[in-house]
Amino acid sequence: MNKIKSFFEVAEVEDKDGTLVVLDIDDTILYYDGVTRQWWRDTSNEVFQSCYTFYSAASELNKRWETEIANKSPLHTDEEGLRNLLATYRCIFLTARAEMEVQTQKEFKHLGIPFKSVYFCGDENKGTVLSEILLQQEREVEHVIFIDDKMHNCDNVEEAMKRKGIRCNIYLFEHNVADIV
Numbered sequence: 001m002n003k004i005k006s007f008f009e010v011a012e013v014e015d016k017d018g019t020l021v022v023l024d025i026d027d028t029i030l031y032y033d034g035v036t037r038q039w040w041r042d043t044s045n046e047v048f049q050s051c052y053t054f055y056s057a058a059s060e061l062n063k064r065w066e067t068e069i070a071n072k073s074p075l076h077t078d079e080e081g082l083r084n085l086l087a088t089y090r091c092i093f094l095t096a097r098a099e100m101e102v103q104t105q106k107e108f109k110h111l112g113i114p115f116k117s118v119y120f121c122g123d124e125n126k127g128t129v130l131s132e133i134l135l136q137q138e139r140e141v142e143h144v145i146f147i148d149d150k151m152h153n154c155d156n157v158e159e160a161m162k163r164k165g166i167r168c169n170i171y172l173f174e175h176n177v178a179d180i181v
Contacts, residue, residue: 001154001170007081010145010171012088018142021085022130022157025095025118027149028173029082030074030107035065058123062098074107077175082113089145092117092133094126096153126153127160134164143167149174 051057
């Protein structure tokens with residue numbers, strides 16, 4: 001696994017046709033001003049202290065996030081690097097968001113990103129979900145480039161691709177924006 005701060009740091013591969021780039025959305029290709037690690041820590045602590053079940057806490061945390069971003073515009077983490085990846089490779093987006101298609105379409109439109117090949121996995125393991133997605137691809141995937149800001153997602157995908165015998169390059173995205181999740 002490699003840590004990167006820009007999509008330009010992704011190693012170029014020769015077999016572009018057999019390669020699929022899988023990008024996370026939140027805090028990988030976009031972020032919101034003010035939604036920092038500290039905001040998530042504080043809000044999570046408050047919510048988990050006041051809720052009785054994990055499900056109700058997760059639901060409440062999601063509502064607070066939606067409220068926090070409601071009047072904000074999304075920002076690119078690395079606009080030029082993302083545009084380069086989209087122009088060079090076959091790309092899909094795999095997000096841990098629950099089904100938030102309308103919100104995600106608005107964000108992509110605002111940022112000028114084509115809204116296609118976006119998959120929502122919610123709380124499911126990204127490695128498991130990606131394995132299922134690969135079965136649906138029109139062209140065979142021989143190599144995956146996976147980029148996410150969460151270590152556990154990177155680990156899950158790496159493990160799943162090993163089980164499937166698919167070459168995989170994993171990148172943990174640590175963008176330059178200060179104190180972002």
